[in-house]
Amino acid sequence: MTDTSTKLSEFEIxxxxxxxxxPTNPAIYLGSGDDCALMKVPNDQVxxxxxxxxxxxxxxxxxxxxxxIGYKALAVNLSDLAAMGATPIGFTAALTLVDxxxxxxxxxxQGMMTLAKQYNIQLIGGDLTRSSIMSITITAHGFVSESQxxxxxxxxxxxxxxxxxxxxxxxxxxxxxxxxxxxxRIxxxxxxxGLANSAIDVSDGLLxxxxxxxxxxKVGAAVNIDSLPLAAKLSxxxxxxxxxxxxxxxxxxxxxxxxxxxxxINALQQAMQNCGCKYTQIGEITPNPGLCxxxxxxxxxxxxxxxxxxxx
Amino acid sequence: MTDTSTKLSEFEIxxxxxxxxxPTNPAIYLGSGDDCALMKVPNDQVxxxxxxxxxxxxxxxxxxxxxxIGYKALAVNLSDLAAMGATPIGFTAALTLVDxxxxxxxxxxQGMMTLAKQYNIQLIGGDLTRSSIMSITITAHGFVSESQxxxxxxxxxxxxxxxxxxxxxxxxxxxxxxxxxxxxRIxxxxxxxGLANSAIDVSDGLLxxxxxxxxxxKVGAAVNIDSLPLAAKLSxxxxxxxxxxxxxxxxxxxxxxxxxxxxxINALQQAMQNCGCKYTQIGEITPNPGLCxxxxxxxxxxxxxxxxxxxx
Numbered sequence: 001m002t003d004t005s006t007k008l009s010e011f012e013i014x015x016x017x018x019x020x021x022x023p024t025n026p027a028i029y030l031g032s033g034d035d036c037a038l039m040k041v042p043n044d045q046v047x048x049x050x051x052x053x054x055x056x057x058x059x060x061x062x063x064x065x066x067x068x069i070g071y072k073a074l075a076v077n078l079s080d081l082a083a084m085g086a087t088p089i090g091f092t093a094a095l096t097l098v099d100x101x102x103x104x105x106x107x108x109x110q111g112m113m114t115l116a117k118q119y120n121i122q123l124i125g126g127d128l129t130r131s132s133i134m135s136i137t138i139t140a141h142g143f144v145s146e147s148q149x150x151x152x153x154x155x156x157x158x159x160x161x162x163x164x165x166x167x168x169x170x171x172x173x174x175x176x177x178x179x180x181x182x183x184x185r186i187x188x189x190x191x192x193x194g195l196a197n198s199a200i201d202v203s204d205g206l207l208x209x210x211x212x213x214x215x216x217x218k219v220g221a222a223v224n225i226d227s228l229p230l231a232a233k234l235s236x237x238x239x240x241x242x243x244x245x246x247x248x249x250x251x252x253x254x255x256x257x258x259x260x261x262x263x264x265i266n267a268l269q270q271a272m273q274n275c276g277c278k279y280t281q282i283g284e285i286t287p288n289p290g291l292c293x294x295x296x297x298x299x300x301x302x303x304x305x306x307x308x309x310x311x312x
Numbered sequence: 313m314t315d316t317s318t319k320l321s322e323f324e325i326x327x328x329x330x331x332x333x334x335p336t337n338p339a340i341y342l343g344s345g346d347d348c349a350l351m352k353v354p355n356d357q358v359x360x361x362x363x364x365x366x367x368x369x370x371x372x373x374x375x376x377x378x379x380x381i382g383y384k385a386l387a388v389n390l391s392d393l394a395a396m397g398a399t400p401i402g403f404t405a406a407l408t409l410v411d412x413x414x415x416x417x418x419x420x421x422q423g424m425m426t427l428a429k430q431y432n433i434q435l436i437g438g439d440l441t442r443s444s445i446m447s448i449t450i451t452a453h454g455f456v457s458e459s460q461x462x463x464x465x466x467x468x469x470x471x472x473x474x475x476x477x478x479x480x481x482x483x484x485x486x487x488x489x490x491x492x493x494x495x496x497r498i499x500x501x502x503x504x505x506g507l508a509n510s511a512i513d514v515s516d517g518l519l520x521x522x523x524x525x526x527x528x529x530k531v532g533a534a535v536n537i538d539s540l541p542l543a544a545k546l547s548x549x550x551x552x553x554x555x556x557x558x559x560x561x562x563x564x565x566x567x568x569x570x571x572x573x574x575x576x577i578n579a580l581q582q583a584m585q586n587c588g589c590k591y592t593q594i595g596e597i598t599p600n601p602g603l604c605x606x607x608x609x610x611x612x613x614x615x616x617x618x619x620x621x622x623x624x
Contacts, residue, residue, distance in 0.1 A: 131447065
């Protein structure tokens with residue numbers, strides 16, 4: 001199959017726009033350019049692996065800037081590493097393009113590599129293909145010791161539930177067709193190792209993601225809906241009920257929701273202060289399954305539980 | 313975004329058709345279902361990582377059976393592990409579907425898991441998204457010791473060049489719109505550890521892939537074009553020159569091309585016999601860069617070098 005719209009080969013594109021731009025990580029024994037990359041893992045660590053696909057028009061508006069697309073494609077994967085308490089090491093990027101536009105590729109790569117450099121995560125391989133719809137699949141790898149990893153299944157009754165940062169900024173940006181760059185909570189994830197009993201990142205919406213913890217841990221939760229840390233812009237832009245709804249259900253915030261035993265709250269405060277990460281108490285884990293929403297007077301709060309599911 | 317064409321959620325689909333069907337590998341400390349999978353790597357091994365995307369209408373005809381699509385998506389990635397001499401351990405599968413058809417999913421999963429079970433490689437994560445064009449991106453992980461891994465850059469002048477199996481069967485099948493299931497050469501890859509100076513798998517076409525070895529190793533090669541092991545069907549179906557052209561340039565055979573020092577040819581014979589893998593001597597590595605094609609009378613053979621490149 002031949003395409004004459006450009007003179008750049010697949011190999012030249014990968015080399016020029018991606019491999020030459022990547023930071024290098026000392027754990028990568030062999031980077032891209034062979035049939036496989038090779039990664040050397042410290043004896044006391046395991047490899048955390050996650051994969052996520054972004055599709056134009058589904059996961060970001062078609063008119064999103066290439067910088068933001070490149071940034072987000074890596075950020076959503078780094079967020080999963082953060083939720084596991086893992087240190088980022090290397091990632092593969094499978095890129096499906098509609099056409100080859102050097103200006104677009106330069107900006108896309110810049111967005112992606114800005115974030116890669118920030119966390120020193122090396123591009124270790126990829127694939128470049130063509131289709132009529134753009135998509136990016138990244139698989140990210142990190143290191144964590146299995147005894148310190150943050151799991152969804154470790155929440156215990158009595159645990160206090162927290163969330164990092166603020167909620168709803170991503171949902172508002174989408175609504176207003178504004179640019180939004182989530183900051184993966186890598187530092188917070190590392191700080192929570194040995195402290196949090198469970199953790200997950202908010203990709204599909206706070207309540208939907210919290211429910212993954214509840215199901216995996218076979219527990220329930222009482223969440224005080226008035227305590228959600230609404231993004232400042234959100235409170236200004238929308239009536240309170242709508243703002244809360246967006247903060248509770250909109251996806252793409254990529255904050256961490258996590259639970260901590262009451263006797264570790266002081267240690268948590270110190271750890272989160274050290275990494276400069278804001279966090280907010282939003283509820284408590286309960287023995288009985290189910291998610292109970294309360295207002296500040298401890299009365300039931302009626303909020304339609306509706307997250308984001310591609311196939312529902 | 314809501315879709316009402318099916319009542320199966322993303323989670324239910326992944327669970328029912330994929331996670332429940334995967335074999336388990338003892339190196340996988342945590343499989344799919346959390347933010348990341350966790351993989352435990354033996355002290356003396358490194359992780360080999362590769363990723364490949366297949367797009368409907370590009371990498372397989374639209375009317376390809378779902379079993380064959382599922383099989384091929386994993387096979388092309390296993391082939392890269394084979395070319396590195398790595399033992400398959402775990403893979404992620406990012407699946408972009410046009411719609412959710414239980415019959416299709418069952419068959420697709422069956423094709424993929426048949427191969428996964430054969431090599432005991434565990435599905436450790438994935439992503440399920442929708443688009444108007446189907447595509448599958450798999451990232452596969454294997455183990456190999458870095459001192460025994462098969463690289464592209466190790467070919468030395470005087471090395472004998474070999475290829476496993478037969479060539480051109482995939483190209484002929486594509487031409488005839490027939491089903492074709494390449495067998496990844498995992499056993500051969502393992503057998504070649506410590507024996508081959510270089511190796512690559514034939515995904516884009518024998519000559520194009522061999523040239524990757526030549527460039528990486530800064531050497532040349534003389535290939536005897538009459539010695540190429542043509543698939544039996546190919547010799548029957550086409551005039552000799554066309555058959556040779558297809559065998560030399562068609563992609564998707566997923567055989568291994570590798571080079572071995574002359575003093576290891578006997579050991580090679582024993583190793584390949586042990587794993588039951590046919591292999592054929594096709595040429596020799598030369599000091600001067602460039603690929604020289606000869607016929608059986610050692611005369612230059614004129615063959616247009618034309619591999620497969622999505623962006624050329």
